[in-house]
Amino acid sequence: MRVSFVNLFYPPDVAPSGSFVASLAEHRAAMGDEVTVICGSGAYLGRAATRASTSAAKTGLPVEGPRVIRVWTPGLGKASTAHRLADYLSFLAGAAMRLVVSPRQDVVVALTSPPYALIAAVVHRLVHPRARVVYWSHDVYPDAAEEYGTIRAGGAVSRVLRSVQRWLLRKTDHVIALDEAMLGRTLAHARVGLPAGSVIPNWERMSLFPRGEDPEPWEGYEAPELAGRFVVLYLGNLGYGHPTSTITGAAEALAEDGDVTFLFVGGGVRYPELAEEARRRGLDDVVLRGYVPKEVTPSVLAGAGCALISLDDGSRGIMSPCKLHGALASGLPVVYVGPVGTNVDEAIERYACGSSLRHGDVDGLADAVRRLRDDADLAAELSRNARRAFEDAYCDERTLPLFDELFEHLREPRPLWSVRTDRGRA
Incomplete structure (x- = not known):
């Protein structure tokens, strides 16, 4: 053929x-x-x-x-x-x-x-x-x-x-x-x-995320602003369809906790906007890094406490975030901010592998992060569900x-x- x-x-x-x-x-x-x-x-x-x-x-x-x-x-x-x-x-x-x-x-x-x-x-x-x-x-x-x-x-x-x-x-x-x-x-x-x-x-390819193997965390986690902290990871493109106002609001609310960092690894048209907003508001718990090669992504995911995905309300049906699949493959709980009825929202509902929130719910996002940080049993359950979702539908x-x-x-x-x-x- x-x-x-x-x-x-x-x-x-x-x-x-x-x-x-x-x-x-x-x-x-x-x-x-x-x-x-x-x-x-x-x-x-x-x-x-x-x-x-x-x-x-x-x-x-x-x-x-x-x-x-x-x-x-x-x-x-x-x-x-x-x-x-x-x-x-x-x-x-x-x-x-x-x-x-x-x-x-x-x-x-x-x-x-x-x-x-x-x-x-x-x-x-x-x-x-x-x-x-x-x-x-x-x-x-x-x-x-x-x-x-x-x-x-x-x-x-x-x-x-x-x-x-x-x-x-x-x-x-x-x-x-x-x-x-x-x-x-x-x-x-x-x-x-x-x-x-x-x-x-x-x-994601099963060969990149094989069963029963835990990759060594990315060397970037040794940086002082990340070491020993609960990391909320946004991995990939931050484009027009990925607003950050709810995220920066939650980062500000969590700053007083002193042990949570929102890590962005990637790039996109909203990267400069996010960097400027974090600087203006003094958000030291928002850290930006550049893209990494595909083969490095399992290590980046391995050091995070949860995966963060954002999608604009008007983007339902226009785009479908592929950030979901690496998170599921790594067994990361998914925290999603965006409209219902998207691929991410449906995966969370079907497999109970995270939290689905709406834009503007700053308190809800901060609470979801705190629960994952503080409740090891909950985090472990969502992690198992995430990996099951990957093996069942997204590999x-x-x-x-x-x-x-x-x-x-x-x-x-x-x-x-x-x-x-x-x-x-x-």
Whole structure:
């Protein structure tokens, strides 16, 4: 079976979407598929990271199974909308051209990085009508651009983008979304001629978090501001959809306790804003560190007392935080601040592995942290539940077979179906 993936990022880049593509692409290659990954030459963290991340896997070289093709992009990063557009458009043009000249693929899987990467997959189908197109949605556009103020909701640009998305979805065989809210929101763009849809959550690799093994905590915990303290860990991107006002309020409330630190390890557009707010309010219990390589994340998680996840109320169905899965894999209780009905809220409700709170509930967040710090039995119970959730629904041993099942049905000429299982709905 010939399978191609289209995504702007791919390892060794740190972008989460790239790690999921790599996991699935390597899995399908190991099963005997002829797998190609079309990604960009730039990097998630911008030009500086590009040089490090492209030292291997140059255009067309096979890398541990999948053939990785890196199309040229300027690598301007995310400093401005113009920089983003330059990277996005150059990648879309290059990916589309690669797929135009490629032999017919049985399946082309397009993700949402960059937005409208689906264009490249549909272009291949226009050249090769027998090819199947799968849209693997990690974000919903143009909804995200409207929600975060990049374009005006209902404006001319929005209407054009919605028309493009509607046309693309009508050329798509199957949509994969990360939770039910995202699937509903994505399919709503099609209006008529809906493709089949599946909910398959993101995951972590079991090999990165093997059963019964406790990694040594990250060396960063030896710093004076972290040593001997109960650490509330936010690991990953702090973007437009991840507000921090409730978090900083709780950090201020807990400062008098003297033994709690809110540790942010990652980056994102809200990082400077958070750093300035912590400085202005004198929050010494808010500590920021940069991104770490993927293989280091188990050690970072191992030193924390709980995992913290924030999601904007308007982001329900637009994004689905993948911070959840590493926390569950590490057996960390999850403290979530955001709307109900998201993948994180549903996992907490289903597996009783943490606390689900709403924005503005500063006292609730502070109390949740204190309970985990002070009640060892409660923390141990939530930890066991978190690991059970990982093994039951959010590891590659559970999710990759769902893709295999879908790909088998994509071989068949009959109408496609929806993967809807309790395991996959979270």
